[in-house]
Amino acid sequence: MSSPVKLSLRTFSKSLLHFCAVAMVASISPFVSAQDSTVAVVGDENAESIPLPAEAQTAEALFEFMDGLGEMEPEGKSDEEVIVHQKTIFRTVLNAANKILSMEIANDQAMEASFYKLQALQYLRDLGEPDAAEQFGQAIQAALADQRSEVNEIGMKFNIEQGLSRWGQLDEAQRNGVVDTLIQFVSRGTPDGNKLQMVMSVVDYLGDSGGAAQAKKLLDATIPLYKNDTDPEMQQVVTMLEGIARRMGLPGNPIKVEGTLLDGSEIDWASYRGKVVLVDFWATWCGPCRAEVPNVLKLYEAYHDQGFDVVGISLDEKREQAESYIQQNNIPWVTIFSEDESERGWEQPLAVYYGITGIPRAILVDQQGNVVSMLARGANLERELRKLLGEPQASAEDPQEGQSIEVAKPVVSE
Numbered sequence: 001m002s003s004p005v006k007l008s009l010r011t012f013s014k015s016l017l018h019f020c021a022v023a024m025v026a027s028i029s030p031f032v033s034a035q036d037s038t039v040a041v042v043g044d045e046n047a048e049s050i051p052l053p054a055e056a057q058t059a060e061a062l063f064e065f066m067d068g069l070g071e072m073e074p075e076g077k078s079d080e081e082v083i084v085h086q087k088t089i090f091r092t093v094l095n096a097a098n099k100i101l102s103m104e105i106a107n108d109q110a111m112e113a114s115f116y117k118l119q120a121l122q123y124l125r126d127l128g129e130p131d132a133a134e135q136f137g138q139a140i141q142a143a144l145a146d147q148r149s150e151v152n153e154i155g156m157k158f159n160i161e162q163g164l165s166r167w168g169q170l171d172e173a174q175r176n177g178v179v180d181t182l183i184q185f186v187s188r189g190t191p192d193g194n195k196l197q198m199v200m201s202v203v204d205y206l207g208d209s210g211g212a213a214q215a216k217k218l219l220d221a222t223i224p225l226y227k228n229d230t231d232p233e234m235q236q237v238v239t240m241l242e243g244i245a246r247r248m249g250l251p252g253n254p255i256k257v258e259g260t261l262l263d264g265s266e267i268d269w270a271s272y273r274g275k276v277v278l279v280d281f282w283a284t285w286c287g288p289c290r291a292e293v294p295n296v297l298k299l300y301e302a303y304h305d306q307g308f309d310v311v312g313i314s315l316d317e318k319r320e321q322a323e324s325y326i327q328q329n330n331i332p333w334v335t336i337f338s339e340d341e342s343e344r345g346w347e348q349p350l351a352v353y354y355g356i357t358g359i360p361r362a363i364l365v366d367q368q369g370n371v372v373s374m375l376a377r378g379a380n381l382e383r384e385l386r387k388l389l390g391e392p393q394a395s396a397e398d399p400q401e402g403q404s405i406e407v408a409k410p411v412v413s414e
Contacts, residue, residue: 200237203215272365
């Protein structure tokens with residue numbers, strides 16, 4: 001699974017974030033080619049794109065040029081000036097990618113250039129560029145029809161993303177069609193770690209977006225194809241997919257909770273039967289986890305005497321990090337923390353068992369021990385508690401609206 005292409009794609013993604021948030025950054029001198037002093041000024045509304053450097057006659061040189069575009073900044077700070085700048089950059093990326101794709105290049109270079117092209121067209125479409133949406137769709141279809149499997153993968157990535165972006169508007173047949181397309185893609189050709197990681201991303205999204213049935217269908221079709229692969233990195237992803245499959249099956253069923261608490265004792269999960277329990281995967285380094293703590297504390301105070309409790313599962317690497325945070329914030333509930341240093345962080349046994357790919361992951365369990373919510377945060381948590389326990393005896397004011405946005409994710413070895 002190790003690939004220089006992955007590194008470049010990741011680098012470019014970081015660059016995209018950079019120049020999509022440049023409104024507050026001071027301007028710098030525009031890029032000028034060593035051999036072309038007539039290059040358009042970035043931010044000039046009349047400029048369609050930056051001319052490609054005359055000396056950039058190889059794919060490697062053009063890739064380097066595109067990576068550098070992400071460091072460029074607009075001349076002005078207004079929204080209009082930033083948008084003009086972004087359009088200029090993405091048009092230039094598109095031109096460079098097209099030039100690379102017209103060359104005799106290796107398959108991995110074609111894959112990378114296709115990614116640049118599709119990413120640029122996607123952003124131009126989102127910025128309202130005329131004809132970009134049509135060109136984007138055509139480019140996806142061209143990538144899907146390409147004879148090179150590496151380019152197919154990039155085309156499929158964007159094709160699936162488009163289906164997921166409209167997931168809420170699709171009927172059941174259309175949703176199944178999106179998943180069937182991915183199953184067909186994953187099933188053909190040789191085993192591929194990139195395909196597995198695509199599946200992992202899709203099922204994680206579907207599980208939290210009303211697509212649990214389609215996620216299960218995709219997992220059931222994918223895991224057997226890779227189950228016996230001997231590649232350790234493939235097996236790492238398969239293990240995670242198996243964990244996600246267990247997690248997808250939790251609603252309406254019991255959850256396994258076991259492990260050592262911070263005080264050294266073993267949790268007695270059976271003793272929680274008859275209570276409503278929030279099982280919370282979290283870490284002190286996770287911003288959204290910390291942001292949710294005041295809400296959980298408020299609801300704990302309001303509902304604890306009525307039978308509400310919390311079990312934290314810490315993904316911190318160091319015991320003192322968890323202990324210090326818990327003490328500083330007067331957190332009254334228990335926290336599971338692995339004694340074994342090799343089973344900390346994303347290797348925490350329950351996190352592995354349930355394929356936890358992002359935190360916070362807040363799972364609510366009812367009095368019978370069955371899972372009733374996989375997104376028990378903010379106002380969702382309060383609504384569920386009202387259903388199960390009625391009105392609170394104490395006040396629970398204004399829990400924050402919003403679903404789990406999982407920004408803290410594990411990195412699969414490459």
